[in-house]
Amino acid sequence: MKLSKAMMAAVMLGGICLLGTGFSNQESDKAVTLGQSGQNGSEIRIPHNERLLLSTDERWIAKEGHQSDLIRLQWTADRAKPAIAWADENGIDKTAIISHDKANNPEQHDHKHMSFETTMSPTGPYANQLFTRLEIPYDTDVSEIRTHSSNFNVMNGILRVAGETGSNRDLQFSVAGNDNETTPRWAVRADASQEAGDNAGSDLQFVRYGDDGEAFDAALTLQRSSGNIGIGTDSPDTKLDVNGDKIRIREKYTPASSSEPCSQGQMAWDEQYVYVCVAKDSWKRTELSSW
Incomplete structure (x- = not known):
């Protein structure tokens, strides 16, 4: 039979149930209880194991009226939540894709997002309840995509933060506040220094932020061109460049002899001497005095 656009508002396609008025993959002569989503007798059904193919x-x-929208879900009340839901063999919802404007609780801020939801643990305090794992806001120029109670794993692949040269590319660590607001504390950044050839530019920085969310400085910089490391400076000109007036080695150490095994450049101190390894297994020392 030919289906109208209104009938396509809810579809069961390969096990996908669009809720509201909706298709079911249950045979029409079987009574089924669908758990959370339920059936109320208004469903439009197609024969079991048959498919509905939509193309354009x-x-x-x-x-011209969004001609390519073969399936179109619309809410007609401000807190309605049109959904696509997947149910198990007992008709219990397990996963869903939902888009809505306002939260169930009128005291909460407007959600204005599409969400991907899965059930909580069957043995936990919110057993089998659908819970938002990923949300993508709308009505915004920059969409703050969020996850909740979820871990993100990249298996045998790349987690990439990309951007044009001359722009900061940040991986940010923040604290969460009310209404999903966040305030940064640290960022790992490929900075906006220009790529001018010779492997220069886009240096790696660790940026620290104040309580107000404003950046203090780059506490640590690693130059891409030279591998130089700067502490408190973003332009290190030696392998380690410290913009400060002290360097601390906390633990004292006394070599047993001037030929004790060491690597060139190692340093140590005790109450009487400062020791420097000037060549392999060769220590020299200078005496300390008070003034």
């Missing part, structure tokens, strides 16, 4: 050769054109 039209573009998405707003002025």
Whole structure:
């Protein structure tokens, strides 16, 4: 039979159930209880194990009524939540994709997002409840995509932060506040220093922030061109460049002899001497005095 656009508002396609009025993959002569989502007798059904195929050769054109929207879900009340849900063999919802404007709780801020939801642990305090794992806001120029109670793993791949040269590319660590607000504390950054050839530019920095979320400085900089490390400076000109008036070696150490095994450049101190390894297994020392 030919389906109208209104009938396509909810579809079961290969096990996908669009809720509201909706298709079910249950045979029409079987009574089924669907757990959270439920059935109320208003469902439009197709025979069990058969598929509904939708196709188009039209573009998405707003002025012509979004012609490429083969499935279109619309909320008609401000707290309604049209959803696509997946249920198990007992009809219990396990996963869902939902888009809505306002939260269930009128005291909460407007959600204005699409969310991907899965059930909580069947043995936990919120057993089998659908819970937002990923949310993508709308009505915003920059969408703050969020996860909740989720770990993100990249298996045999790359986690990439990209951007044009001359722009900062940050991996940021923040504290969360009310209404999903965040305030940065640290950032790992490929900085905005220009790439001018000879491997220069886009240096790696560890940036620290104040309580107000404003950046103090780059506490640590690693130059891409030279590998130089700067502490308190973003332009180190030696392998280690410290912008400060003290360097501390906390633990004292006394070589047993001037030929004790060592590597050139190692340093140590005790109450009487400062020791420097000037060549392999060769220590020299200078005496300390008070003034």
